[in-house]
Amino acid sequence: MASFGDLLRNVNDRLGYNAEDPDRVDNNVNWKLSFSARPKRNVDLNMEKKVECVVAEDGTRSESEKTSSKLKINHGDCTTSYTFANDKMAMEGKGKAVDDDGWRVDLTGAVEVKQAKAEWKVSGAMDIKAADLGGAKLAMNIPAEYNQKQAVTVKPKINLEIADEFNVGVSAKWDTKTFLEIWPQIVYKPADSKNSFYWLRADLTRSFVSAGCDQQLKDGINHSFEAVYGWKDFKGIQGHPVSLRGGVEYELSDQTSTTVSANWHSAYDISNEVTHKIDNHWTVSCTQSFDGDAVTKKQNPYHIGFAASYKL
Secondary structure, three states: OOOOOOOOOHHHHHHOOOOOOOOOOOEEEEEEEEEEEEEEEEEEEEEEEEEEEEEEEOOOEEEEEEEEEEEEOOOOOOOEEEEEEOOOOEEEEEEEEEEOOOOEEEEEEEEEEEHHHHHEEEEEEEEEEEEEEEEEEEEEEEEEEEEEEEEEEOOOEEEEOOOOOOEEEEEEEOOOOEEEEOOOEEEEOOOOOOOOEEEEEEEOOOEEEEEEEEEEOOOOEEEEEEEEOOOOOOOHHHHOOOEEEEEEEEEOOOOOEEEEEEEEEEEEEEEEEEEEEOOOOEEEEEEEEHHHHHHHOOOEEEEEEEEEEEOO
């Protein structure tokens, strides 16, 4: 059974859309180096260093360096991970509490501290999956966090799979007083068409609704498209309350793939990433992008970045 976030995860990646934080704008990455290894079957190690391009309001560019290393250990009934980054340290543990009679419950606890900013937070989560609720399947995730400001935030995600074809769910963000975010969605996966599915979702906070489709035309060719309609203060195509998103992913060969995403709103944005696997260890990629909003701000709208990863 699929969770709320997993249903459209690949679609969102293809569209270049951050469904969990639509207002977030990440810096472009000039270059990135990463290293991963598995010293033992139950131990994973990942290290990364990247340099981001930071653009000021006046259009001037500067660079920001970020680093991180993460150690993950599978102990059997529980998994722990330890993160050290340029701006924080974090620790997380996840274990199985119940696995019986069609029910699965996992518990997660985590702590994070940012010493330079004097910030910290502790969090916990409960993942619940039920294989049979009168013919339906349930997947529910309930995370909550508490920080140095004594603020509590709960971000529940619920998905109900009905008759193997329909998934109905909702995700929210709640500060124990007000719902700050509400995202309902319906995903339809026809039983007679395993290579395509359709969805309808809404963002009640930002006042828009969208509908889309995903199709695997054949092995190595995937297309995703989505139309968005906003009913309040929504600036879309040519001043209309409508925008379009699209994303395609192609396997050009056994070693090379490309992903292109585009968003047409009041302006338009395009991003293209080409990834090439050199051998069993090395993978390189190049990302090019165009930001239409930067043109109106008299900024350079073009960017190109490179990345390389080594897997031991």
